[in-house]
Amino acid sequence: xxxxxxxxxxxxxxxxxxxxxxxxxxxxxxxxxxxxxxxxxxxxxxxxxxxxxxxxxxxxxxxxxxxxxxxxxxxxxxxxxxxxxxxxxxxxxxxxxxxxxxxxxxxxxxxxxxxxxxxxxxxxxxxxxxxxxxxxxxxxxxxxxxxxxxxxxxxxxxxxxxxxxxxxxxxxxxxxxxxxxxxxxxxxxxxxxxxxxxxxxxxxxxxxxxxxxxxxxxxxxxxxxxxxxxxxxxxxxxxxxxxxxxxxxxxxxxxxxxxxxxxxxxxxxxxxxxxxxxxx
Amino acid sequence: xxxxxxxxxxxxxxxxxxxxxxxxxxxxxxxxxxxxxxxxxxxxxxxxxxxxxxxxxxxxxxxxxxxxxxxxxxxxxxxxxxxxxxxxxxxxxxxxxxxxxxxxxxxxxxxxxxxxxxxxxxxxxxxxxxxxxxxxxxxxxxxxxxxxxxxxxxxxxxxxxxxxxxxxxxxxxxxxxxxxxxxxxxxxxxxxxxxxxxxxxxxxxxxxxxxxxxxxxxxxxxxxxxxxxxxxxxxxxxxxxxxxxxxxxxxxxxxxxxxxxxxxxxxxxxxxxxx
Ligand SMILES: Nc1ncnc2c1ncn2[C@@H]1O[C@H](COP(=O)(O)OP(=O)(O)OP(=O)(O)O)[C@@H](O)[C@H]1O
Ligand SMILES: [Mg+2]
Numbered sequence: 001x002x003x004x005x006x007x008x009x010x011x012x013x014x015x016x017x018x019x020x021x022x023x024x025x026x027x028x029x030x031x032x033x034x035x036x037x038x039x040x041x042x043x044x045x046x047x048x049x050x051x052x053x054x055x056x057x058x059x060x061x062x063x064x065x066x067x068x069x070x071x072x073x074x075x076x077x078x079x080x081x082x083x084x085x086x087x088x089x090x091x092x093x094x095x096x097x098x099x100x101x102x103x104x105x106x107x108x109x110x111x112x113x114x115x116x117x118x119x120x121x122x123x124x125x126x127x128x129x130x131x132x133x134x135x136x137x138x139x140x141x142x143x144x145x146x147x148x149x150x151x152x153x154x155x156x157x158x159x160x161x162x163x164x165x166x167x168x169x170x171x172x173x174x175x176x177x178x179x180x181x182x183x184x185x186x187x188x189x190x191x192x193x194x195x196x197x198x199x200x201x202x203x204x205x206x207x208x209x210x211x212x213x214x215x216x217x218x219x220x221x222x223x224x225x226x227x228x229x230x231x232x233x234x235x236x237x238x239x240x241x242x243x244x245x246x247x248x249x250x251x252x253x254x255x256x257x258x259x260x261x262x263x264x265x266x267x268x269x270x271x272x273x274x275x276x277x278x279x280x
Numbered sequence: 281x282x283x284x285x286x287x288x289x290x291x292x293x294x295x296x297x298x299x300x301x302x303x304x305x306x307x308x309x310x311x312x313x314x315x316x317x318x319x320x321x322x323x324x325x326x327x328x329x330x331x332x333x334x335x336x337x338x339x340x341x342x343x344x345x346x347x348x349x350x351x352x353x354x355x356x357x358x359x360x361x362x363x364x365x366x367x368x369x370x371x372x373x374x375x376x377x378x379x380x381x382x383x384x385x386x387x388x389x390x391x392x393x394x395x396x397x398x399x400x401x402x403x404x405x406x407x408x409x410x411x412x413x414x415x416x417x418x419x420x421x422x423x424x425x426x427x428x429x430x431x432x433x434x435x436x437x438x439x440x441x442x443x444x445x446x447x448x449x450x451x452x453x454x455x456x457x458x459x460x461x462x463x464x465x466x467x468x469x470x471x472x473x474x475x476x477x478x479x480x481x482x483x484x485x486x487x488x489x490x491x492x493x494x495x496x497x498x499x500x501x502x503x504x505x506x507x508x509x510x511x512x513x514x515x516x517x518x519x520x521x522x523x524x525x526x527x528x529x530x531x532x533x534x535x536x537x538x539x540x541x542x543x544x545x546x547x548x549x550x551x552x553x554x555x
Contacts, residue, residue: 054459077465085463092453092460095485105482109465140489154464 002194003028003051003083003162007060010046014058020046022218023060028211033188033195035205038215039240044198045088047215048164051196052076052083081110084160088167090147094139099130099150102139106158117157124157125150128183145176152183163187164196169204177201181208202244206230206265214239227263246270253277289345289448291408296524297339298409302418304525309406311532315539316395316402321546324539325394331535332398332405341408349404350397357396365389407444416441417519420510434510442498450491457486 010021021043028034036044049055050062053069053076061070069079087093096102103121112120125135128149134142139150148168155163165184169177181204187193199205205212205226212229214222216239222229229236233243233251242248249270250262260277264270297305316328336343350357370384407415420437427433458468461482470476 049459052463054462077467080463080465087456087460087463089456091490092457092486093464095482105461105466106464109467158465 001027002030002065004063005047005050005060006063008047008050008057008062009059010043010050010055010057012046019058020218021050021057024215024218024220025060026213026220026223028194028196030194031188031192032211033184033197033209034211034213035197035199035209036213036215037199037202037205037241038221042215042239043218044215045166048085048166048196048198051162051164052080052085054085081106081158082160083162083164084155084158085164086152086155086166086168088170090139090144090151093151093154094147097138098136099139099142100125100135102150103154103157106154110158120157120159121153124153127156127187128153129179145172145179148172148176148180149183152180156187160193162194162196164198166198167200168197169199169201177204184208202242203266206244206247214241226265230263230265289407290411291341291345293340295338295340295409297335297405299522299524300409300528301519301521301525302410302414303421303519304521304528305406305410306415306418306422308528308532309403311536312402313399315536316398319539319543320391320395321543323542323546325391325398327535327539327542328398329394332401335405336401339405339409341405345408346401346404349400353396353400357393360396361389361393364392412441412445415444417515421519432510434513438510446491446494449494450487453490454483454487457483 004027005024008021008024009019011019024047036047038044046055050057051064056070061068063069064079064083067074069076094102096105100121103124104117107117107120130146130149130153134146139147142150152163152165152168163184168180168184172180181197184195184197185208188195197205197209209226212222212224212226213220214229214236221239222232222235230243230247233248236243243251244265246264246267246269247262250260250264250273253260253274254262258277260273264273300308312328312331315324319325319328336346365381365385365388366379368382368385368388370382373381373383373386375381410418416437419440420433423431423433423437462468466479466482468476468479470479
């Protein structure tokens, strides 16, 4: 287990009685793609900001690689390079004159020498698929999807072991959503980077993740594999979340007496499954 | 920490104070501020404290919201108090090292502490109980005489309300940007002053860009709704005094007279003692 949240509780305001996170525990394995889902205000962003110690829990703690990251003498600056966090809005991160310089910011802060910094920036930009002719344009002139790629590169350049993405596909069209999620998948498959995604789209979550954590009002509601979590459609609905459309259809067919497999999360597999059932 | 600035943060609830006309509240705040500077004896401050407590209770705003404003000026408050405590000339009570604590200094320090506290809490009541749009209306009405000397009162009022409205938005944004840069190992507490100033560039650039973008959007939105300056603009809800306002004005008058009377009385006593 790479990352363990141990009875984590958090409140922004010490005077407030209500916990924003309430006794949350789970563990994440190396090389997993984990999705954290939950309705607006359920505490997802607050939770992931604990992973790299931007928030300090009021109770409980987090273990990374077997060490308590909130111990007094733990090197939290080094931790931030190991657990890369990409925030939702690229505009909060981009500030340099050129895309390339902006990506250099992270590795420069690590105190690496210039050559190493530039090499890492180049590799990171290549990895996310930013074309060479954009390297020296201003990041403010890019489209939303390109900005997103650059911010991901900006974090990747620190060579993190875990990449945390807060709603990476918010506000992007389907083509760009696919592209961004594929970057995440490729990073896991090729470089073994553990991916933690915060997402709203059940279709995306079902398609890309190995492990889902469902948050509701600051509490962990469900935790398990994709099949295990979408099995619990009723509980999800109570937390104002939905299962993917295709899964819902299969569940209805099942209710009607068709012997279909309900662990189906996209249109293609749904068609295949229906075809398979109807053949007899 | 940045969230501690209460200025411009309206606390939404229903209370007699919220219900007052903004002109009443602005004038009331001004009367209060003047009184803190004009009268500075123990008894007048006691009255000022009583008045503040009464208004806070009536406003139904939790005290911690007012104290948040205090956190923001905490450092300033401490420096002021220490400055007065150690650097006022007079009759020494005790001294250590290079410092001399005098009876006058002690008195002055205590006075400054309460004056600043009352000022900050008093003014934050105004912004906590008045929506920015109401505040603008009130200011505009009170500045009306300046129109005669060609001061663009309506525009100034609009600018002020927009600025107030955007303070919490921008502080929150600053917080988010800071976190985004910290996530890339940015270091904001370098010991080297030059490095430290430089480390704020990654915060300031996104912040300015965002502020300009917001300003631009706002300008477009205003134009789309045919805003063309203050002249001839009518109000959806024209300001109108209600019974509560007259009660408030009467209370202010009583407060002022009481403070004045006490001051006169104290001075008279001193005069008599001397005579
Ligand atoms: N800086 C802050 N100070 C005080 N309260 C906050 C702060 N940030 C978030 N909150 C509160 O904490 C709760 C959880 O917020 P959080 O942003 O973690 O939710 P989320 O699940 O990420 O929501 P979304 O899907 O909208 O991003 C919300 O009720 C929110 O109002
Ligand atoms: Mg969020």
